[in-house]
Amino acid sequence: MSPSFTIGIGSDHAGFKYKEAIKTMLLGEGHTVRDFGTDSEQSCDYPDFIRPVAEAVARGECQRGIVLGGSGNGEAIVANRVKGVRCGICWSEQTTLWSRAHNDANCMSIGQRTISEEDALRFVKIWLATPFEGGRHVARIRKIDGV
Numbered sequence: 001m002s003p004s005f006t007i008g009i010g011s012d013h014a015g016f017k018y019k020e021a022i023k024t025m026l027l028g029e030g031h032t033v034r035d036f037g038t039d040s041e042q043s044c045d046y047p048d049f050i051r052p053v054a055e056a057v058a059r060g061e062c063q064r065g066i067v068l069g070g071s072g073n074g075e076a077i078v079a080n081r082v083k084g085v086r087c088g089i090c091w092s093e094q095t096t097l098w099s100r101a102h103n104d105a106n107c108m109s110i111g112q113r114t115i116s117e118e119d120a121l122r123f124v125k126i127w128l129a130t131p132f133e134g135g136r137h138v139a140r141i142r143k144i145d146g147v
Contacts, residue, residue: 004029005128008062010036010053011112012046015068015075018112018120022066025121031128034062050075054082057106065107066124072111079107086144091115096123100130102137103144 007026011019016038026033036052038044050067057065065085067075072089079087087107088099091114099105108127110120 004031005063006032006034006061008034008036008053008056008065009067010038010049010065011068012038012049012070012075013041013043014070015046015072015110015112016041018110018117019066019068021117021121022068022110022124025124046074047078050078051082054079054085054087054107058082058084063106064128066110067107068110068112070111070113072109072114076109079109084145086141090123090127093123093126096126097130100127101133102140104132104137104141 009019009023023033023035034056037049046069053065053067056062065079067079069075076087076089079085085107086103086105087109088095088103088105089109090096090099091111099108
């Protein structure tokens with residue numbers, strides 16, 4: 001089992017169902033969850049909910065962030081616009097592992113229209129349990145972060 005984290009989570013209408021399922025799972029596993037919305041499947045603009053998640057991660061208020069939408073693409077783009085956030089789109093077990101092990105991703109993006117709910121829940125567990133490998137990846141992370 002992974003360590004306990006404070007996790008920010010946010011979605012638009014197209015990711016709402018998975019957001020709620022992931023939130024329930026995380027709370028059940030003892031994590032602290034800050035839900036930045038949305039609160040329904042009514043059409044809305046994803047930046048309104050994704051940027052606050054990324055900003056909370058960047059400020060250190062949340063150790064990790066999970067953002068969701070239809071594809072996960074726009075959500076990752078918004079999150080990655082926030083300095084200090086490294087958000088990977090996780091659509092397979094391997095991309096999920098690499099986002100943590102190689103990129104030290106502190107935010108993950110999931111597309112509700114691209115994977116099953118079962119896979120989404122499984123990928124979140126994998127992502128939270130996977131440590132950053134360090135080593136040769138440290139220099140690359142510094143370059144990403146402009147350090």
